[in-house]
């Protein structure tokens with residue numbers, strides 16, 4: 447009897463291990479470590495965005511308005527494109543649309559960095575397709591495939 451239980455346990459373990467392998471198998475670890483394949487903006491771009499933010503946005507905003515739970519829940523179920531579009535249309539409040547699309551994208555890249563989205567080799571480009579693919583909201587930065595890259599640093 448005990449031996450039989452052992453066999454059952456061994457079989458169960460084998461199934462469990464099999465499952466674990468099956469779940470882990472698709473994780474593209476090798477790919478995730480290639481910075482060019484992942485990341486949503488470059489560090490250089492975020493640094494440009496930070497400078498611009500300090501120059502222009504800081505006149506009226508604190509950095510803390512653009513990170514954390516309040517910001518996340520405000521942008522829940524929206525994308526980076528929604529944020530970009532709103533900023534281009536309405537900001538800076540005293541001169542909306544006065545920056546280039548590229549500069550707005552740089553500032554958004556900085557906001558992504560504030561929210562711990564992964565950086566990579568490629569810049570965030572001011573295109574609807576590219577930006578609509580990046581979700582905002584609680585946990586969004588960790589749902590995206592770039593997380594592993596960030597954790598490697």
Ligand code: HEC
Pocket residue numbers: 499502503504505506507517520533537538539540553
């Ligand atoms: C002259 C003041 C001023 C400047 C400069 C300014 N803003 Fe604003 N911004 C405001 C005000 C006031 C509001 C609130 C307006 C409202 O919500 O109706 C606001 C709202 C926002 C919001 C919406 C907040 C939210 O979470 O709903 C975002 C995003 C934003 N600003 C980004 C920026 C960025 C990025 C810059 C720099 C490029 C910038 N702002 C520059 C005054 C300013």
